Amino acid sequence: MFVYADNAATTKVSRKALEAMMPALEDLYGNPSSLHQAGRAAEAALWNARERIAACLSAEPREIYFTSGGTEADNWAITEAARLGALKGKKHLITSAFEHHAVLHTMQKLEKQGYEVTYLKVHEDGLIRPEEVAAAIREDTALVSIMYANNEIGTIQPIRAIGEICRERGVLFHTDAVQAVGHLPVNVREDLVDMLSFSGHKFHGPKGIGGLYVRKGIPIRNFMEGGAQEFRKRGGTENMPGILGMAAALEEACSHMAEDSARVARMRDRLIEAIGKLPKTRLNGHPSQRVPGNVSFCFEGIEGESLLLRLDLQGICASSGSACTSGSLEPSHVLLAIGVPKEIAHGSLRLSLDASNREEEVDYIIEKLPGIVETLRDMSPVWEEMKA
Amino acid sequence: MAMTYSEKVMDHFAHPRNVGKIENADGVGEVGNMVCGDIMKVYLKVENGIIEDAKFNTFGCGSAIATSSMATEMIKGKPVDEALKLTNKAVVEALDGLPPVKLHCSVLAEEAVKAALKDYYEKQGLPVPEECLAESSHDHGEQGEEA
Numbered sequence: 001m002f003v004y005a006d007n008a009a010t011t012k013v014s015r016k017a018l019e020a021m022m023p024a025l026e027d028l029y030g031n032p033s034s035l036h037q038a039g040r041a042a043e044a045a046l047w048n049a050r051e052r053i054a055a056c057l058s059a060e061p062r063e064i065y066f067t068s069g070g071t072e073a074d075n076w077a078i079t080e081a082a083r084l085g086a087l088k089g090k091k092h093l094i095t096s097a098f099e100h101h102a103v104l105h106t107m108q109k110l111e112k113q114g115y116e117v118t119y120l121k122v123h124e125d126g127l128i129r130p131e132e133v134a135a136a137i138r139e140d141t142a143l144v145s146i147m148y149a150n151n152e153i154g155t156i157q158p159i160r161a162i163g164e165i166c167r168e169r170g171v172l173f174h175t176d177a178v179q180a181v182g183h184l185p186v187n188v189r190e191d192l193v194d195m196l197s198f199s200g201h202k203f204h205g206p207k208g209i210g211g212l213y214v215r216k217g218i219p220i221r222n223f224m225e226g227g228a229q230e231f232r233k234r235g236g237t238e239n240m241p242g243i244l245g246m247a248a249a250l251e252e253a254c255s256h257m258a259e260d261s262a263r264v265a266r267m268r269d270r271l272i273e274a275i276g277k278l279p280k281t282r283l284n285g286h287p288s289q290r291v292p293g294n295v296s297f298c299f300e301g302i303e304g305e306s307l308l309l310r311l312d313l314q315g316i317c318a319s320s321g322s323a324c325t326s327g328s329l330e331p332s333h334v335l336l337a338i339g340v341p342k343e344i345a346h347g348s349l350r351l352s353l354d355a356s357n358r359e360e361e362v363d364y365i366i367e368k369l370p371g372i373v374e375t376l377r378d379m380s381p382v383w384e385e386m387k388a
Numbered sequence: 389m390a391m392t393y394s395e396k397v398m399d400h401f402a403h404p405r406n407v408g409k410i411e412n413a414d415g416v417g418e419v420g421n422m423v424c425g426d427i428m429k430v431y432l433k434v435e436n437g438i439i440e441d442a443k444f445n446t447f448g449c450g451s452a453i454a455t456s457s458m459a460t461e462m463i464k465g466k467p468v469d470e471a472l473k474l475t476n477k478a479v480v481e482a483l484d485g486l487p488p489v490k491l492h493c494s495v496l497a498e499e500a501v502k503a504a505l506k507d508y509y510e511k512q513g514l515p516v517p518e519e520c521l522a523e524s525s526h527d528h529g530e531q532g533e534e535a
């Protein structure tokens with residue numbers, strides 16, 4: 001059996017997305033900037049996609065800027081918010097310790113340029129406390145950037161409460177919603193966010209396409225120099241197959257989100273219950289305040305990469321935050337941020353399900369995983385002492 | 389980062405040879421630590437200067453397990469003074485190579501074998517050969533680790 005349980009890493013392009021992409025490759029090849037009919041047809045399709053994506057986020061089409069993905073959207077939003085702050089003498093930024101590297105590394109770049117960054121502590125339950133955001137805001141704070149849902153442990157942050165605080169204090173609020181869009185109901189108006197990043201390949205759209213929502217009236221500038229595309233803010237001939245595919249995928253995900261998320265959450269909870277019964281395991285992050293498909297565990301006494309490889313040999317695709325899977329010597333910064341000791345963080349496993357998964361696949365994982373964990377523990381020189 | 393292991397590595401990872409312990413072993417060596425994510429323990433049974441049996445227990449990634457398996461295979465049946473010459477490089481070559489980022493995970497195999505041999509010499513009341521005393525080349529030991 002083949003089970004793809006790594007949907008937080010990326011997803012398979014859906015049939016609907018693929019069907020939307022093909023015309024952009026075959027017939028709609030005009031450049032949306034061209035005046036002739038081929039260009040106009042492409043331009044119309046582009047605008048239509050922008051409208052549909054905006055509708056899924058409760059934004060206006062003019063507020064959606066297409067980018068090459070979540071990474072670019074994060075870089076752009078943070079760099080521009082920092083520049084806007086500096087114009088008013090505000091050079092303090094707030095983020096959290098467990099953001100994606102697209103956010104963290106951008107923050108580190110800005111630190112080198114003279115900005116001061118506060119990395120908020122994440123609590124053991126994988127959640128940030130809005131009152132701690134409020135307490136960190138200063139006179140010179142230019143931006144708060146907190147992710148909507150964490151990519152490794154799936155915890156959903158109190159975005160609306162943080163949005164309220166930021167709006168009240170007059171601080172820009174950006175959220176990396178790459179793991180949320182298409183999986184959770186995201187409403188930029190109600191959530192009071194100023195900027196929001198999303199990425200097509202996390203919800204069965206294609207890779208290399210994403211977007212940034214920027215609330216109208218925020219005078220961001222272009223991130224790279226070029227043509228007049230994307231309302232003069234993001235040059236480059238549009239990735240039409242990507243944009244049309246992403247629009248179709250998002251629309252599809254949003255059209256049955258409630259049913260899907262209830263079904264996916266049931267599968268998630270079955271896995272959490274079954275894995276939680278194994279000795280010396282711990283669930284990472286809040287048990288229910290998490291995206292419907294995220295299952296994240298640490299297994300004491302074993303190392304994550306060997307767990308992944310053994311699962312892979314059984315046809316199960318998963319991921320781990322162990323040092324040895326990242327190619328670095330440090331285990332995942334996310335697990336360390338929520339206080340998991342290093343020696344335990346090496347034994348982490350993330351299974352990420354979504355609407356493409358089936359109950360039989362969950363049965364199969366539940367059948368195979370305990371034996372694999374046991375074999376590796378039996379091989380481990382530390383397990384005997386640990387289990388005592 | 390996706391990495392491709394050689395067929396040999398995957399074979400030794402999926403079907404590791406010599407897993408387990410030896411009761412009343414003539415030499416036992418343990419290297420690595422939990423914090424950096426790999427620990428390897430090697431047990432030796434020595435008779436008349438020949439390694440009659442070698443077993444291991446490893447906590448670590450795919451390459452740590454595969455190198456443990458291969459290293460124990462390579463020293464079994466060898467005289468102890470020959471086992472002393474085992475190098476990390478030879479183990480990696482026998483496995484048809486490892487991805488470069490994984491090389492640091494493989495040094496443990498050589499070190500664990502040498503630690504077990506050191507223990508053997510000490511138990512025998514013999515002078516410990518220089519090869520066993522070499523500085524640890526495992527570059528992410530506790531000392532190198534920041535808090």
Ligand SMILES: Cc1ncc(COP(=O)(O)O)c(C=O)c1O
Pocket residue numbers: 008009068069070071072074100102147149150151176178179199200208209210
């Ligand atoms: C939370 C989060 N932010 C940003 C990204 C980067 O998105 P992309 O791969 O589209 O650049 C990802 C996924 O890799 C993610 O999970």
Ligand SMILES: [Zn+2]
Pocket residue numbers: 324426448449450451452493
């Ligand atoms: Zn390793």
